[in-house]
Amino acid sequence: DRHRTPASYNPGDLVLLSTKNLRNLLNSTTTRKFLPRWVGPFPITEKIGTAAYKLQLPPSWQIHPVFHISLLRMWKDDGRNPSPPPPELINGQIEHEVQAILDHKPKKPGKSPSHYLIKWMGYGVECNTWEPARNLTNCPQALTEYWAVRQNTDP
Numbered sequence: 001d002r003h004r005t006p007a008s009y010n011p012g013d014l015v016l017l018s019t020k021n022l023r024n025l026l027n028s029t030t031t032r033k034f035l036p037r038w039v040g041p042f043p044i045t046e047k048i049g050t051a052a053y054k055l056q057l058p059p060s061w062q063i064h065p066v067f068h069i070s071l072l073r074m075w076k077d078d079g080r081n082p083s084p085p086p087p088e089l090i091n092g093q094i095e096h097e098v099q100a101i102l103d104h105k106p107k108k109p110g111k112s113p114s115h116y117l118i119k120w121m122g123y124g125v126e127c128n129t130w131e132p133a134r135n136l137t138n139c140p141q142a143l144t145e146y147w148a149v150r151q152n153t154d155p
Helices: 140-153
Strands: 014-018 038-048 052-055 066-068 072-074 088-090 093-095 098-105 115-120 129-132
Touching: 014 052, 098 140
Parallel strands: none
Antiparallel strands: 014 038, 014 072, 038 052, 052 066, 088 093, 098 115, 115 129
16 A cells, blocks of 8 residues: 555564564474464563564574564553563572473483473463473473374374
């Protein structure tokens, strides 16, 4: 549309980010059809030029934080997205609850996995992280469920 003006955002505004180019970052085992179309919200830290914005992304993403305005959408708090639960304090260490294990690497036969892709309880897909196997000592149930599903689906 020639008469449509693009949205304008200010530093501090919360926006959703399109997952159009983030497939490998969110979960490489899921097809695009089943991924969420938008993730976030993320705060805008600054405006870059006339059509790009810098976002404050999770540190685990390790990607360039500047995005074109066409990949952003204003976030409206409708109450459906509750804030994440506070972390638990176990033996003086902060721990988050594992909701599910989504993937592992390396995927070579005969090799034990060195890292697992973790979906955290109460957090969105944008907060999924790769965790070393040695960090998963308090979630034997999630590991058992993950390997049971993998055995039934792998050829």
